[in-house]
Amino acid sequence: MGGRPVEPPLTKLILDSSYFGGETWHASWAPTERELGYMPKITALMVDGDRDDPYANTSRRGADAVGRAGDAFAAELGGVAAIERGTAPAGATELGRVWSPTVAQLIDKSLVVSDNTVAEMLARQVAITVGTGNTFEAIDPAVRQALETYGIARGGIRVVDGSGLSPDNAVPPAYLTRLFAKVEAREGSLGVIRDGLPVAGQRGSLSYADRFAGENAVADGSVFAKTGWIDTGYTLAGIIHAQDGTTLTFAISALGDVSQITADAKVAIDTLATGFYRCGDELSNE
Template sequence: MDLQTSPRGIRGVIARHRAVAAAAALVAVALVGGGAVALGAALNDPPSAAPEPLPTETTTPSPTPTPTPQAAAPSVPPPRVRTCSVADLAADPRLANLQAQVMNAGTGEILFDRGGLTASRTASVMKVLTSAAALAVFAPDHRFATTVVRGAEPGSVVLVGGGDLTLSRTPSGSETVYPGAAHLDELARQVRAAWEADPSNPPLTKLVLDSSLFGGEPWHASWDPAERELGYMPDITALMVDGDRQDPYANTSARGTDPVGRAGEAFAAEVGGIGAIERGVAPSGAAELGRVWSPTVAQLVEKSLIVSDNTAAEMLARLVAIEVGTGGTFEAIDPAMRQVLATYGIARGGIRVVDGSGLSPDNAVPPAYLTRLFAKIESREGNLGVIRDGLPVSGQKGSLSYADRFAGDNAIADGAVFAKTGWITTGYTLSGIIHAQDGTTLTFAIYALGNVTDAAKQAIDTLATGFYRCGDELANT
């Protein structure tokens, strides 16, 4: 597609699904060792609703007619008894308060469930939902623009942030942590050429910085401020360079406290001759002098998943909210995400979305939602194949290839677990897809919540490896 054309498909998609989303409910019933696990929830939960468990659906039996003397008693096959237990692995104290669910992706049967209907904090697994929402709103090859327009005063230009937090101050031709990122030197080159093409223009002396696309607070109150200094999260503003990293080439790098100012100083240095920099808003209808484009949505999704990049995830969450029309603040993310995720036809079950990255402990998603979403991801429904291709892989790719993941005996599952990792101070999480030893495709979510240590990662991997070994014989006891 033309990268300079911004697709606008979400309102039509939402309209087509609104009637279904208002009335539909997801019911997944699996016979597990003679028992049954049931799931049902309305799709039109209010945007402001607090997280709550998905209710268990019950049905009222129809009256049974009196059989005629000739009627034979129906033959009822005995329930299947699965024999592969992971009960000891699930009882590992390193998992603290365990919530988990495993589903056979082919049949929809729930094979294992521990609090799967309760919405709880997800840590960075939230990035899967953010990615799914972005791919429902934007085409995978969609890009976001940063522009420069003529200012209201003679000799002034306005640098307009379009929400591209990957824009780089490094030289064109170099690659930062964001493959495909645009560069300020190219934008400055376009501006100088456009300015000099009109001999009546006075010298360029003033730069105005417009970051008004995003509003509200740039740092969520529930985020730990140490995340900025540790190099995991910047203030979220619509204009910044390199995710506000001190080192544009390092995934983990300390962030500053004035990302807009850093971007402005870098651009002024590229343009040259700028004597004044101030904050403001671009004049309505101002002539455009330059434009550069972000990486594609597919590239941003992969970056947010493979190394759990918080900046890319927050960028996508805000731009989804703006596209849907709920606004450009943290408060706008939750109603936008609820609206967009409803188009996938999965019961949301008390989902609450505070941010796009999962850093907030106030996010809440039931494991049951994730097992169903990952079934759609595995089948590459819509644009969800982008997520499937961007997931870390046990022992091979991304955050599941680190030395402390799927090591030792768990290495038997190398290459078989495709999943998103998550960590905050009160929980470790892992959710995704398992190609089990017996050939069954499983979808799963594991939350280890509460008083957890780094050792929870190994306990999670061990439980996931247990799922891999059991496959379709996984027992719920």
């Protein structure tokens, strides 16, 4: 009787992470970012952001993302006797394919819960797409090239990673306020960012119990902004639909050693943003 030919069992895995190049950890990142669960080593092959707990946004990351990905594949396939690292040969048969979420969905995730891994991957994809390379060094020229299409002078900008974890990043507040004006206007593809922003008291990292609480809750639903934090600074930048109907853009930075005063810095920033909300057109005309 005829039938489908029997496929030989898979006995060896070759792990190819060559889509990204260069270092897997930026020299300026604090090692604690991996230990506390905010960032893995950046490779083109990893599973669940290399989290110890794949169901948690914040979970300790491993020391060998590629190796752990290989172990996960081997466990699912069964019968794998050898795992090696290399590159796929030209013309290799494709055995399967999984599509990622859309870029819009990935941007939303990176914004709403401050997913550093997704943000880093998106920056690397931008660099690959515009042709500047596939390493950390390729990100700055790629981002500059992409931002040029929105017509904002970019003097003084330095973007060394996609996540913002590096203290070597430098983006002037005035640049951010001009960019957020274009985000609010949904210029080009920026509407995707507008839709993904956390919202005070309602969505994402601005809906947590320690944000816009107490008297600052008056601004709930009216502040649409991205949070940021490293040991040397706490930030908030975005858009405010003010009490009097005025639309404002803003950028606030608390700089210095904020590692021990995070709660105070967040409350102070929220209070200032709430002040902007209350002032509205009065503030914008000063």
